[in-house]
Amino acid sequence: MEQDIRADKEELLRFAADRESDKRLIDDPSMHASDIAEALLELKEENDETDYNRVINALPPALLGLVALELPEKMRDDLIKTLDNVRWAAIIEELDTDDATDIIQKIEEIDEAKSYDILRLIGVDLKENIENLKRFDENSAGAIMQTELFSANLGEKISDSIKRLKKMVAEEELSNIHFVFVVDGQNKLKAMLSLEELIMLDMDKTYEESLTLLDEPIFVYSHDSIETVTHTVERYDLAAIAVVDHFRRLLGRITSDDIYDLIEDRATEQLYSLAQVGESAEAYGGAIKNGWARVKWLFLNLGTAILSASVIGFFADSIERLVALAVVMPIVASMAGVLGTQALTVTVRKLALGEVKLEDAKSVILREVAIALFNGSILAACAGLLSWTWFQMPALSAVLALAMLSNLFTAGFLGAVIPLVLKRFGIDPAVASCVLLTTITDGAGFFTFLGLATLILL
Numbered sequence: 001m002e003q004d005i006r007a008d009k010e011e012l013l014r015f016a017a018d019r020e021s022d023k024r025l026i027d028d029p030s031m032h033a034s035d036i037a038e039a040l041l042e043l044k045e046e047n048d049e050t051d052y053n054r055v056i057n058a059l060p061p062a063l064l065g066l067v068a069l070e071l072p073e074k075m076r077d078d079l080i081k082t083l084d085n086v087r088w089a090a091i092i093e094e095l096d097t098d099d100a101t102d103i104i105q106k107i108e109e110i111d112e113a114k115s116y117d118i119l120r121l122i123g124v125d126l127k128e129n130i131e132n133l134k135r136f137d138e139n140s141a142g143a144i145m146q147t148e149l150f151s152a153n154l155g156e157k158i159s160d161s162i163k164r165l166k167k168m169v170a171e172e173e174l175s176n177i178h179f180v181f182v183v184d185g186q187n188k189l190k191a192m193l194s195l196e197e198l199i200m201l202d203m204d205k206t207y208e209e210s211l212t213l214l215d216e217p218i219f220v221y222s223h224d225s226i227e228t229v230t231h232t233v234e235r236y237d238l239a240a241i242a243v244v245d246h247f248r249r250l251l252g253r254i255t256s257d258d259i260y261d262l263i264e265d266r267a268t269e270q271l272y273s274l275a276q277v278g279e280s281a282e283a284y285g286g287a288i289k290n291g292w293a294r295v296k297w298l299f300l301n302l303g304t305a306i307l308s309a310s311v312i313g314f315f316a317d318s319i320e321r322l323v324a325l326a327v328v329m330p331i332v333a334s335m336a337g338v339l340g341t342q343a344l345t346v347t348v349r350k351l352a353l354g355e356v357k358l359e360d361a362k363s364v365i366l367r368e369v370a371i372a373l374f375n376g377s378i379l380a381a382c383a384g385l386l387s388w389t390w391f392q393m394p395a396l397s398a399v400l401a402l403a404m405l406s407n408l409f410t411a412g413f414l415g416a417v418i419p420l421v422l423k424r425f426g427i428d429p430a431v432a433s434c435v436l437l438t439t440i441t442d443g444a445g446f447f448t449f450l451g452l453a454t455l456i457l458l
Contacts, residue, residue: 033066062094089121142222145252315450343415372412403449
């Protein structure tokens with residue numbers, strides 16, 4: 001199945017061997033940019049620089065630009081350094097403004113002088129559009145919009161606008177058309193029609209005459225957050241959405257493919273962050289390179305494990321006097337770790353998707369605490385009964401149940417609080433939450449259980 005839906009490496013090399021293959025590379029549906037990027041990654045991992053460079057040199061500018069955006073960060077950085085300014089200018093000229101801006105910003109991060117020289121080589125209009133998009137905050141709608149769109153004036157006859165649209169598509173000025181954005185004389189957005197709605201209108205009428213048939217347009221402001229854009233597109237199931245300024249003047253559009261990429265990128269980032277590994281390192285490089293990328297977090301976890309062990313060492317005499325404590329003690333910490341991670345994951349996800357804000361902290365915490373107490377009561381009772389059956393020591397069973405309920409409450413509370421606090425101070429909650437949660441729940445669990453056991457049993 002996989003071979004049917006992605007570009008085969010050998011097939012790609014055959015295409016690259018023939019410089020006349022450029023047109024076929026664009027037309028062949030199996031040669032999607034993401035598939036080519038995957039094949040290039042495979043060549044890179046095999047250290048096959050000859051074939052890798054042959055494919056890069058064979059790709060037409062527009063396709064190479066899209067491939068560059070799909071490559072892992074390290075490979076893309078290498079490509080930025082390798083290709084000369086003239087070729088990068090040709091690539092950027094072929095891309096939509098949002099993709100062109102992404103490429104320029106990535107080049108700027110690597111070599112600011114190189115990006116400046118490339119901008120000097122491209123057309124004035126495209127350069128101006130790129131400079132305008134670069135001014136927006138990177139987490140705003142304005143930063144991810146493209147200025148290529150089809151708009152029609154209220155006074156324009158619908159048949160005339162369709163002729164104009166056909167001409168623009170034929171001349172490859174526009175692609176991926178979903179909506180016609182209707183504006184007034186001041187370029188203020190008045191309506192948004194899908195192509196299906198458009199062909200149902202009377203061709204001999206103007207848009208203004210048909211406006212009573214149209215719904216109020218859905219749009220986002222250029223300063224709106226990416227989370228707002230994502231939620232709006234998902235809520236109304238849109239293929240594209242208009243971006244306007246404070247005065248509702250049409251600036252650009254954001255298409256659903258860009259939204260999907262954002263959702264995927266953020267989900268991937270959150271997953272890697274929760275596991276405390278780097279996306280770039282995992283996608284590119286061998287075992288040793290990836291190992292070094294992860295080891296700093298393992299050392300940090302080693303330090304937290306030593307702290308937990310020191311708590312156990314403090315009660316060493318109690319454990320020596322009652323060996324059963326050592327048998328059931330891990331249950332308290334283990335269950336709290338799992339429950340805390342559940343609360344942590346749910347809270348981090350909601351923060352990442354914008355489903356909760358810091359003002360909602362109280363309701364989020366109360367919800368997770370309520371869940372923790374509910375689950376904790378059931379699990380504590382089960383663990384207590386199991387311990388009673390095992391050791392025939394009612395007091396030990398009571399200590400285990402109390403300690404587990406207490407630590408599960410702590411885990412649920414901290415699983416919600418830690419991400420919210422980190423977010424409040426501008427720290428990515430996905431990166432640091434796990435370490436803090438594990439340290440506190442392990443230490444608190446051991447201390448609570450052994451402390452109660454020392455007071456009650458010994």
